[in-house]
Structure formats: C-alpha cells, structure tokens
Amino acid sequence: MTADASPEVEQRIRALGVEFRPYSIQRNAMSISSDRQTLTELRTALAELKPTTILAYTIKPIIWGGIAWRSSAARRCNETRFFALVTGLGYAFQGGSLKRRVLSTIVTKLYRTALRHATAVIFQNADNRDLFVERRIVDAAKCHVVSGSGINVAEFAQSPLSKKPPVLKIDGPAGPPHFLLIARLLGEKGIREYCRAAEQVKAKVPEARFSLVGPEDPSPDGISLEEIKRWHDAGTIHYHGATTDVRPFLQDCHIYTLPSYHEGMPRTVLEAMATGRPILTTEVPGCKETVQQGVNGWLVPKADADALAERMLWFIENRDQWQTMADASRKLAEEKFDVRIVNQQMLAIMGLE
Structure with a gap:
C-alpha cells in the first residue's frame, strides 16, 4: 500500500506478483481532514486484507498505520505484528520556531500512541533511536538499527572518475573539478550552503563546476524555483x-x-558511494555514518558554508586523493550498505528469515 502511483509503477509492482492498493495520503499537508481520511482508509484496508505482518515506514504511514492497527480486530486478537521503519526525523523534530516546537510535541504524542504496542521499531541510525528512547516514544528493548535502506551495488556499478587525455600530465582525474548535489529543493538539505560555498570556490577556481539535481517540494521548508534560478542564472x-x-x-x-541538516540514511550518498565517488557531507545523524573521515571523504559542520567551501578547495588541491577515496567509498558500500545485507538484517528482525 502506498499513495497513488503511475500506471507504469503499478504494472511493475503487479509483475512481481504483488497486490497493489493505493490509499489517500498527503506527505507534507498538515490537514486534519486529510489525515482523518488516511486513517479511515487504512482501517478499512486492514479489516479487509487481514495481514499477519505490517511494515510501515516514514512518519505518516507509521503514525496512522500504527493507530489503525491498534484499533483493528486482528491486533486485539494478537493475530497481527506491526513493525515500523523510521527513515529520519523530518521537519517536526528540528526545533527552532514556536510552530516547530508545537508540531514536535504533537508528533511525539502521536508516535507514542502508534508505537505503544509495536512488535519492533527499526531505525537507520543510532541517534534517531536514542532520541525516540529519550522522549519515551518507544522502549529501548524494541529498537533495532540497520544500515539504511541499502543500495543495489550491481545497479550502481563503480564508474571511472574521468578519462585522462594521455598527453595531459596531471595528478588525478582531468577536467574542471565537478561537484554534485542531488536533493529535493529543501533548505534543510543544505542547498543554500552549497550555493554559497560554490560562490566562494568559484571566486578562487572559476572553472569549478557545481551541479544541482532535484524536484521542488511543497514542504514549509521548500525552496522556490525562482531562488534556484537566480543561482543558476548567476553561473x-x-x-x-x-x-x-x-x-x-x-x-x-x-x-x-x-x-544536509539531518537524515535517516541518505540514499543519494549511498548511490554515490557505490558509483565510486568521494563524499563531502555533514557531521549529522545519518550522514556521518557514510564517511570515514579522510578515508572516503570529509564531514563538515551543518549550516556552515565556509567550512563546506574550505573542504571543496581541499578536494580541488588534492586531486591525487580522489581515486583512493573513490575506491574506499565503493568498498564501504559493498561491505556495509549492500541492499542484500540490509534486507537480511530486516528479515532477521521481523522473524521472516
């Protein structure tokens, strides 16, 4: 069960021999009527499908799925097990404004209600687990930590950093240094810091390239296309x-x-590691688990464009380290984040081996 999917996605799911059932859910909306509709549809689905095992992940499916399950006949008869996969804390837990503090209090209470009788709660990093335990959302004995959602290391094969022209005598890959960020257009993905750091670096290394890939996001923290276009048009x-x-x-x-300011376990970083790329990310939960400092990349403080620019310049000045770091990223992806390893961890926790 997910939100509505395209016909192509539905067809791919059904081709696996899986029944697909969409339900109404608005990921970023703070609407009582919308959430009530989600809860009603989930209650109806559980009554009709009578599942023996439920795995819910991301905030609204966990909260409304957990509450729907708690009130179901199967739960009352102990016929269904409920597992939650927390893939990150999201907007509500980041503190700051009064609105966020109020939202955090509400979300904490809803999580407690949804997870009170959960069979187990699975986290993608230990910091998120510790916060849930500290806030008494879930008992520590029910908590497990896995290495993200995993990455298909065959689908994301390691590729050369670049091909060096044979006549060009230079240490490391040739061509202008090229940095990439893939993210939804959200402030807390560090997009503004990325742009400000790029501005600083280009003042010293004009040929350096900085790419951004990602869709708009309707979240309150969303960055408008107009703002992105100003950075783009400025070069x-x-x-x-x-x-x-x-x-x-x-x-x-x-x-x-x-x-990024916070993650569960950033999928794009895992994909970059599998592709064989050095990583530059922040020392925050989720991100810090992907980098061995100075081995496959560097960690910098969050919301610090100056520190980000400083490490970007380090990469530019140390091209001869790129390939070593790229190989280390690939090795870490294979040994820790391979989807087969993560799936085995999940199946063991759920007793489905």
Whole structure:
C-alpha cells in the first residue's frame, strides 16, 4: 500500500506478483481532514486484507498505520505484528520556531500512541533511536538499527572518475573539478550552503563546476524555483531539474556533496558511494555514518558554508586523493550498505528469515 502511483509503477509492482492498493495520503499537508481520511482508509484496508505482518515506514504511514492497527480486530486478537521503519526525523523534530516546537510535541504524542504496542521499531541510525528512547516514544528493548535502506551495488556499478587525455600530465582525474548535489529543493538539505560555498570556490577556481539535481517540494521548508534560478542564472550552479535516474549525473561528477541538516540514511550518498565517488557531507545523524573521515571523504559542520567551501578547495588541491577515496567509498558500500545485507538484517528482525 502506498499513495497513488503511475500506471507504469503499478504494472511493475503487479509483475512481481504483488497486490497493489493505493490509499489517500498527503506527505507534507498538515490537514486534519486529510489525515482523518488516511486513517479511515487504512482501517478499512486492514479489516479487509487481514495481514499477519505490517511494515510501515516514514512518519505518516507509521503514525496512522500504527493507530489503525491498534484499533483493528486482528491486533486485539494478537493475530497481527506491526513493525515500523523510521527513515529520519523530518521537519517536526528540528526545533527552532514556536510552530516547530508545537508540531514536535504533537508528533511525539502521536508516535507514542502508534508505537505503544509495536512488535519492533527499526531505525537507520543510532541517534534517531536514542532520541525516540529519550522522549519515551518507544522502549529501548524494541529498537533495532540497520544500515539504511541499502543500495543495489550491481545497479550502481563503480564508474571511472574521468578519462585522462594521455598527453595531459596531471595528478588525478582531468577536467574542471565537478561537484554534485542531488536533493529535493529543501533548505534543510543544505542547498543554500552549497550555493554559497560554490560562490566562494568559484571566486578562487572559476572553472569549478557545481551541479544541482532535484524536484521542488511543497514542504514549509521548500525552496522556490525562482531562488534556484537566480543561482543558476548567476553561473554559480547548474540546475538540471528533476530526474528519474541519477546514475548519469553521478557518473559525470567527481565529488558528491550533501550538506544536509539531518537524515535517516541518505540514499543519494549511498548511490554515490557505490558509483565510486568521494563524499563531502555533514557531521549529522545519518550522514556521518557514510564517511570515514579522510578515508572516503570529509564531514563538515551543518549550516556552515565556509567550512563546506574550505573542504571543496581541499578536494580541488588534492586531486591525487580522489581515486583512493573513490575506491574506499565503493568498498564501504559493498561491505556495509549492500541492499542484500540490509534486507537480511530486516528479515532477521521481523522473524521472516
């Protein structure tokens, strides 16, 4: 069960022999009527489908799915097990404004209600787990941590950083240094810091390239296309729009950058690691698990464009380190984040081995 999907996606799901059932859900809307509709549809679905095992992930499916399950006949008869996969904390838990603090209090109470009788709660990093335990949302004994959602290392094969012209005598890959960020257009993905850092770097290394790929997002934290267009038109970054396949962009870059404020486990970073790219990201939950400092990349403080620019310049000045870091990224992806490893961890937790 998910929100409405395109006919192509539905067809691919059904081809796997899986029944697909969409339901109404608005990921970013804060609407009582919309959420009530989601809860009603989930209650109806559980009554009709009578599942023995439920896995819900992301905030609204966990909250409304958990509450629907708690009130179901199957739950009352102990016939259904409920598992939650927390893929990140999201907008509500980041503090700051009064609106966010109020929202955080509401979401915390809803999580407690939804997860009170959950069989297990699975997190993608230990910091998120610790926060849920600290806020008494879930008992520590029910918590498990896995290495993100995993990455298909065959689908994201390692590719050369670039081909050096034989006559060009230079240490490391040739061509202008090319940084890439793939993200929904949200402030907390660090897009503004990325643009400001790019501006600083280009003042010293004008040929450096900075690409941005990703769709608009209706979240309260969303960045408008008009703002992105101003950076693009100034020549600071090149905005490529949204894409359904990130691989060509990853293969075309030298350094993958994600200056995010918070993550569960950033999928684009895992994809970049599997592709064989050095990583430049922030020292925050979710991101910091993907980098061995100085081995496959660097971590910088969040919301710090100056520190980001400083590390970008380090990469430019140390081209001879790129390939070593690229190989280390690929090795880490294979040994820790391979989807087969993560799936095995999930199946073991759910008793479905």
